Ligand SMILES: Cc1cc2nc3c(=O)[nH]c(=O)nc-3n(C[C@H](O)[C@H](O)[C@H](O)COP(=O)(O)OP(=O)(O)OC[C@H]3O[C@@H](n4cnc5c(N)ncnc54)[C@H](O)[C@@H]3O)c2cc1C
């Protein structure tokens with residue numbers, strides 16, 4: 282897989298709510314080669330604080346532009362949010378293996394995209410490649426206020442359902458319980474998921490019980506981001522695999538939780 286290190290010009294930087302930001306970057310080579318599920322590794326500072334690059338999913342591609350969607354959770358994302366339009370970011374990408382979405386257009390059943398919290402970030406780009414009428418998106422959050430990207434999925438024409446822990450929007454309970462209810466109706470052929478590890482573990486179990494393929498994007502802590510340090514390994518049926526290089530997308534059947 283080809284990747285590039287480049288200085289990407291910030292074309293826009295928009296706070297959408299609370300700590301959530303959209304950022305558009307001019308990165309022609311990355312845009313041309315990016316697949317849904319891949320990420321960029323961003324150096325947010327010219328000095329050594331923070332030392333490490335930070336991985337952020339590619340949220341969308343339009344011409345020479347890539348879009349990212351991020352949440353400010355610590356030092357690097359705080360620095361990132363202070364960057365202004367016209368400044369440049371040192372990025373490497375596209376990195377990792379993306380989702381294998383071939384077959385969605387021709388498949389008989391619907392494809393389910395399931396996201397917990399920031400897990401929506403790579404799934405919007407994936408939804409752009411899907412046949413909307415056959416794509417059901419399940420978005421889970423603690424409360425209605427924390428449901429992300431509902432407008433984007435709806436604008437793409439996907440069918441969207443919600444779950445909230447407090448019942449303030451849609452299904453009351455976990456998004457994996459909503460998944461069980463959806464699967465009980467049949468007609469689903471594949472699941473793509475991104476979110477916190479406990480959610481992904483539950484998705485794997487439910488997919489296996491229903492004999493459905495699942496692909497999961499893991500958000501492991503990373504150091505080098507290019508497969509050199511083994512700081513991000515996970516256990517799979519074919520041995521340890523690096524999330525940054527062999528993933529971040531893995532087949533649910535392959536992972537050992
Ligand atoms: C492949 C991949 C894609 C990602 N895509 C996105 C994205 O599109 N948008 C987005 O907002 N974030 C994404 N992340 C998470 C993002 O990399 C971290 O939030 C970021 O590195 C935090 O840096 P920081 O210095 O601001 O916070 P830190 O000070 O490093 O961390 C702040 C808090 O966030 C937790 N945290 C940091 N990194 C991770 C991680 N990888 N997984 C779980 N918890 C973490 C820490 O444990 C800590 O509690 C992705 C991570 C991976 C591995």
Ligand code: FES
Pocket residue numbers: 502503504505506507508509510511512513514523524525526
């Ligand atoms: S972060 Fe270094 S091998 Fe993955």
